[in-house]
Amino acid sequence: MKNYLTKYFAKAISGLILFVLGSFVGVLAHYSLHRLSLSIEPFIYVSF
Amino acid sequence: MIFTTFWFLVFMFGFLGLYYLAGYFAVKIRLRMLLIAVASVAFYHHFTGDAGILLIVTLGCLTYFAGRIKNSILINLVIFCVALSLVFYKYTLFIFSSLAELFPALSSIPASEWSPVVAPLAISFFVFEFIHYLVDVKDGNKPISSPLEFLIFASFFPTLVAGPIKRFEHFIPSLKHGVANAKLISLDTQVGFLRVIVGFCKKFVSDMLTLYVAGTVPIFASYALIDRWLIFAAIAFKIYLDFSAYSDMAIGFSRMMGVKIQENFNWPYLARNIKEFWRRWHISLSSWIRDYLYIKMGGNRVSPLRHGFNLILVFVICGLWHGAAWNYVLWGAYHGVGLVFHQYFETFILNLKGKSFVLDFKQRNRKFSSFLGAINWGVSWVITMVFVWAGWLLFFYPVDQSISMFKALFHV
Amino acid sequence: MFNNLFSVIIEHFRSPRIFLLGVIFGFGLCVIFGMKLAHDGYYGAFERVQGPYQIDNHFLLSASQISKVIRSGCDTENVLVLIGGSSIMNGVGQPIRYLWSKKLKENLGDGYCVYNLAGPAGALNGFASTTMDILGAEYKEVFLVSDMSEGVVHYPPDGVMSQKHYFWDAYYKNMLSTDLMNYVSEKKALFQGNRKKLSESARNDLEKIELSMLLDGLFYYNDLWTYIDYNYFTSYYTQNAGAWQWTPRKIWPDYDFEVDFEVLKSLTHYTQPVDSEAFKATLSKYSNLSAYYDDSSGGEEVSSRYLSKLARQIEDNYLTRVSSNIILAYIGVSPYYFDHMAEDVQKGYEDIYKSKAELFESYGYSVVRPRFEAEDFIDPFHLNTLGGWKLADEVADRILTLDND
Structure with a gap:
């Protein structure tokens, strides 16, 4: 029983860690898209 | 950087979608091989146009047939041709202008008229791969027999533009394993995607360092000593992060296709x-x-x-x-x-x-x-x-x- | 040794399904937040689009945010006045306290709302014209004020490079009027033809802006991450940020320091010596003086080829359809510099202005030309507060006249 529980918790914790890591990667992917929109070559000001 | 364009992202994820989808067909290996080949050619064509394609195809054909025939004189000749094309496309102008500085009489001939102005994209990388292939075949390694596999080795798009420079003895088995086993829900996709994101993050830091360096280097001497050392380190990290980001993305995207590519960096600043x-x-x-x-x-x-x-x-x-x-x-x-x-x-x-x-x-x-x-x-x-x-x-x-x-x- | 540490760790957590779910969850959550922010808006009230909110300082102003600010700050019973155009209209050289657009609002009085959406390097088409289209149907009347600088009409509806993202943001989020959407598809061939004349890098940039805004229409990443930039911290190193590096954008200062009015007057540059030849070169580069000088008629009048080209561009511009609500201000060059020009340059400069103004007026635009003095300018082209106020008076009068008609 104890062995079963330990196994179960170990699996649940590793799953949770992986899920959190995955979410973090998902957020970074979303941020990456924003960052890619920004990196436009600087342009020379022609204000008139 | 080609990987950090929206064009590439749309291309890559479109490709990956088809690639995973191909896994549901009985002929998935052949289908995926074809997909990679078509995507690689389309990718290279998008960035270089017809002229660039012609060069890589010509050199690739020469290399492939020399490898198949396995005649050492022919192989040496092709190695010479391949190396010569690199020298021609990349170094003619440099050699000529250096000579013109030594012999001013030469400078009256406009070099730009007969020498190539821009080298085809990634020529330094695929030429090195071709030379490696030919030398290894000459030394007794078994050449690639399938033309499709060779085409993929020559033009595999994740590593085409900035490496890592592949070795065919390692790449072909890995490719075969990849096309046979790749799945959307797999450890390969998990590790590959994470690697791509790590690459993106490195690239973003490197971009900021580039801006920082560009703004500070022209007035380097006016900074305090500690800031000068900071800028000095920023220059070093800018190139490391930029280049290793590219390798990370190449390795990551390949891994998402199930193909393991050799590492290119191993904490060099340690x-x-x-x-x-x-x-x-x-x-x-x-x-x-x-x-x-x-x-x-x-x-x-x-x-x-x-x-x-x-x-x-x-x-x-x-x-x-x-x-x-x-x-x-x-x-x-x-x-x-x-x-x-x-x-x-x-x-x-x-x-x-x-x-x-x-x-x-x-x-x-x-x-x-x-x-x-x-x-x-x-x-x-x-x-x-x-x-x-x-x-x-x-x-x-x-x-x-x-x-x-x-x-x-x-x-x- | 411990290369790609993350990969090594993650290879020990063998549950790709959960990882994938996590990725979808994280990404999806961001999309939902982004959508909510685009819908609710986070951008605060503003006096003008300052430097920190320009794309070259790594900030993407979104059409959803600006229209939200205007909707919440201005009742639809009011007349909406939007200021577009270049840095001159933005009021570079004028502290916020004495900004010309504030004076314009004061002059117009109740019943009018004024929003300054002009930006450095901006033109007639841009933030303001796009906003005019988005809000046009909601307000009693919308006026667009811009300067008549060279290049103002040479742009497709998305405007200059630094403001294009705004148009495509509105386009892919279905905020534009059906009329404008139809116009864009009608003129596709024309825009693509013009694009072919551009350099490869400019073409790539254009494709990039459109593609990024198309994806933004699906994933709403710009609204979410500019929100974090604006309220919490700026995640991009910005060369012009100085001491405000990494801090929230909303606390970044305006580029014109708040100074006392008397100090402000003493700061004007109008008495600096002028190198006539160098200045002529500058003028030829940025104003279309070459159109005058290259004329086959021997420099007596403005080239007809130039004028017919301009006429075609005005005709092609979507804004000509609403030209009766557009006021173009002619600012010209500081009289101090004008006086230092050779006579033929002066004549050329005046002639070009006259023919351009006539042409615009013939297409229904209103043109105003305040009489400026040398002390109205902070440099050859930009107005200081004194000049700005003159401009405000003239523009207010014209708007009131047009509105009463």
Whole structure:
């Protein structure tokens, strides 16, 4: 029983860690898209 | 950077969608192989146009057939042709303008009229791969028999533009494994995607460092000493993060396709000597240079003087590979000299008359040696980093500016 | 040794399904937040689009945010006045306290809302014209004020490079009027033809802006991450940020320091010596003086080829359809500099202005030309507060006249 529980918790914790890591990667992917929109070559000001 | 464009992202994820979908068909291996080949050609065509495609196809065909025929004279001839095309496309203008400086009479001929203005995208990479293929086949390795597999080896789009430089003995089995086993929900996709995101993050940091460096270098001397060292480090990290980001993305995207590509960087800024640095920096290039230039020239089985000369020559070529300009040559020579110095120091000073006095000293002073070991670790690391980072100054800036920047690091 | 540390770790957590779910969850959550922010808006009230909110300082102003600010700050019973155009209209050289658009609002009085959406390097088409289209149907009347600088009409509806993202943001989020959407598809061939004349890098940039805004229409990444930039911290190193590096955008200062009015007056540059030849070169570069000088008629009048080209561009411009609500201000060059020009340059400059103004007026645009003095300028082209106020008076009068008609 104890062995079963330990196994179960170990699996649940590793799953949770992986899920959190995955979410973090998902957020970074979303941020990456924003960052890619920004990196436009600087342009020379022609204000008139 | 091609990987950080929306065009590429749409292309890549569109491709991956089809690639995973192909897994549901009975003929998935052939289908996926075809998909990779078509995508690679489309990718290369998008960035270079017809002319670029023609060159890679011609050189690829020559290499493939020379490999199949396995005649060593023919192989040598093709190696010569492939190398010549690299020299022609990348170095004609450089050689000509350097000659024109020596012989002013030459400068009356407009070089730009007959020499190529822009080298086809990624020529330095695929030419090195072709040479590796031919040399290995000549040395007795089994050539790639399927033309489709060879086409993929020659034009595999994740690694086409900026490496890592592949080895076919490793790549083809990995490719076969990948097309047979790739799945959307798999460890490969998980690891690959994470690697791609790590690459993106490195690239973003490197972009910011680029802006920082661009704004600060022109007024380098006006900064306080600590800031100058910060800028010095920023230059070093900018190139490391940018380049390793590219490798991360190439490795990551390939991994998402189930294909494992060799690593290209192994924490190079932890190296404690210059030799170790080159085992950790741009590994696919340094190992190529080791296998196909350094060892072919005799490796370390030649006289110390010849060995030193070979090292410098090999690194001058390595420098020139990075770009057709004198600062790259100088940068290569600088590293060559550094390696020679390291080699001689190791052979003649640390290992006097074949007996390591360092080992001897360690055995006699056990208590003291661990303390000395730590000091040695730190000092050698600092010296290596200052040497390598100063090299980046030569890599990016004109010689006089590099020297004055380097001097400014040491006086207030 | 420990290369690609993350990969090594993650290879020990063998549950790709959970990882994938996590990725979808994280990404999806961001999309939902982004959508909510685009819908609710986070951008605060503003006096003008300052430097920190320009794309070259790594900030993407979104059409959703600006229209939200206007909707919440201005009742639809009011007349909406939007200021577009270049840095001159933005009021570079004028502290916020004495900004010309504030004076314009004061002059117009109740019943009018004024929003300054002009930006450095901006033109007639841009933030303001796009906003005019988005809000046109909601307000009693919308006026667009811009300067008549060279280049103002040479742009497709998305405007200059630094403001294009705004148009495509509105386009892919279905905020534009059906009329404008139809116009864009009608003129596709024309825009693509013009694009072919551009350099490769400019073409790539254009494709990039459109593609990024198309994806933004699906994933809403710009609204979410500019929100974090604006309220919490700026995640991009910005060369012009100075001491405000990494801090929230909303606390970044305006580029014109708040100074006392008397100090402000003493700061004007109008008495600096002028190198006539160098200045003529500058003028030729940025104003279309060459159109005058290259004329086959021998420099007596403005080239008809130039004028017919301009006429075609005005005709092609979507804004010509609403030209009766557009006021173009002619600012010209500081009289101090004008006086230093050779006579033929002066004549050329005046002639070009006259023919351009006539042409615009013939297409229904209103043109105003305040009489400026040398002390109204902070440099050859930009107005200081004194000049700005003159401009405000003239523009207010014209708007009131047009509105009463």
